[in-house]
Amino acid sequence: MRHAAASPTPTQAGSLAERAYDLFRDGLRTGAFRPGQRLLETELAEQLGMSRTPVREAIRRLQSEGLVAHLPARGLCVAIYDAAEVDELYVMREALEGTAARLAAQHAGAAEIALLQGILAQEQGLVGMAAAEQNRRFHRALHQAAHNRYLLRSLSAISDALLLLGPTTLELPGRAAAALEEHGRIVAAVARRDSAAAEQAARAHIAAAHAARLALAAAAPA
Numbered sequence: 205m206r207h208a209a210a211s212p213t214p215t216q217a218g219s220l221a222e223r224a225y226d227l228f229r230d231g232l233r234t235g236a237f238r239p240g241q242r243l244l245e246t247e248l249a250e251q252l253g254m255s256r257t258p259v260r261e262a263i264r265r266l267q268s269e270g271l272v273a274h275l276p277a278r279g280l281c282v283a284i285y286d287a288a289e290v291d292e293l294y295v296m297r298e299a300l301e302g303t304a305a306r307l308a309a310q311h312a313g314a315a316e317i318a319l320l321q322g323i324l325a326q327e328q329g330l331v332g333m334a335a336a337e338q339n340r341r342f343h344r345a346l347h348q349a350a351h352n353r354y355l356l357r358s359l360s361a362i363s364d365a366l367l368l369l370g371p372t373t374l375e376l377p378g379r380a381a382a383a384l385e386e387h388g389r390i391v392a393a394v395a396r397r398d399s400a401a402a403e404q405a406a407r408a409h410i411a412a413a414h415a416a417r418l419a420l421a422a423a424a425p426a
Contacts, residue, residue, distance in 0.1 A: 220258035225265055227252050232271065232282070232367040234333070239284040239368050243272065269364055283368055287421075290369065294414035297362050298407050301343070304359060305390055305406035307350035309399040316349040320391045327384050335380040336372035342387055346406075349394070373416035386412060 228248075231237040243263070249256045263280070266272040273283040285293070308316070323342045330338055340363075347359045374380045386409035393402035 220254050221261035221265075224248075224252055224254060224258045224262035228262060228266060229271075229367065235371065237282050239282050239370060240275070240278075241282045242278055243280045243282065269361075271364060271368065285365075285368055290417065290421075291414075293362065293365050293369075294410060294417070297366075298410040298414070300355065300359050300362060301346075301410050302403040302407040304347050304350040304352075304355060305394065306399040306403035307352055307355070308346055309394045309397050309402040311351040312349035312394055316345065317391075317395050319345050320349065320394065324384070324387055324391050327380075327387065331380045332375050333372065335374040335383075339372075339374060339383065339387075346390070346394075369417065371420065373413060373420050376416055376420060379416050382412065383409070 228237065237243075245256045245259055245263070248263075249259045252259060263272055271283055273281060275281045275284070312320075320342070323338065323345055327335065327338050327342070343359075343363075347356055350356070374383060386405065389405040390402060390409060393399075393405050
């Protein structure tokens, strides 16, 4: 006698929803999901290899974080930022990254400084997606070294928003090398406990990233 497949337990359903959420964020990071792309539960479930229930839960979470939105005449889509929202994002990012660098210079332990130096060394020669992943590692380490849980939460929200901006600016000619130099100035200031210089270097780094983002947008086909 055949028995119907058992429904997933709450724990299993939660685990699948978490996996769907992580897979979607990975897709944003790699470009598999792009701003404005329409999202259908059935297609997503098939693409992710799971039922619609965990996909629906993941979508609700993504909506609450502003990564997915209902767009007029399109329905559920990956969210899109307009030029004003991108500018606002980078203004806030510059302030928060500057604060993180200043606090890291004051509070980072020797192991945390060594980690930043190690990540910096590994950035040498990387371009494109490899450089982008190492860049994320660098900023996560800097944020952790600040030792401020509220700042960390705010920076996490900024990092989520950055997923919606499309291709990495590190693909622009010369940008990866310039970012490496900028990271180097941040790490040097943190290592010598110069909080003012660390903040200035981090702010200059994000301002340069903003300029690169605008250049990338200007070069994109209409």
